[in-house]
Amino acid sequence: NAGVTQTPKFQVLKTGQSMTLQCAQDMNHNSMYWYRQDPGMGLRLIYYSASEGTTDKGEVPNGYNVSRLNKREFSLRLESAAPSQTSVYFCASRIITEAFFGQGTRLTVV
């Protein structure tokens, strides 16, 4: 059982380029999340989806869009990448008592 799978694991973008981070979970969870992790700042919530067909902004949504394609998949899109978006991105799915994280995508914007 794979759990939460994120692709790609590493990515380098030039400023202004766009890309989509993919996330899929096989645990039949309703809730899915996108976080970014920066040194000394912990996990900051970008967007979340409480159920298929719904998405909501988190703490730091600017510069990002999301799509909850179906119950399994939740993608994060950067329309015009900026150096401030250099970070490690984590997707997670959740039941009431536990969040399950993917292995992360390390994104560098130059």
Place this chain on the structure above:
Amino acid sequence: QQQVKQSPQSLIVQKGGIPIINCAYENTAFDYFPWYQQFPGKGPALLIAIRPDVSEKKEGRFTISFNKSAKQFSLHIMDSQPGDSATYFCAARENSNYQLIWGAGTKLIIKP
């Protein structure tokens, strides 16, 4: 606004010592307090959790102490090992929407 404050930001302990990581919260509408452990290159994973009606919970070498009146909780690692070196996050769950509010993390290094 940071609703869960975690300290210290980093911690170095000798093998066998007892590292203690502290968290404090402000919102009384939290009903569940988990700790997550993250190894380099991996996502965080649930380590241990406590509900506010309990003052202490132990799982193996890991203990959570919870002080409801002070709105503080802490993680203790007994007989720490180099393999415990990781980043530790505390969190608090809002009882209205079950969202997790995260502490900033503590990078723990256990020296052999």
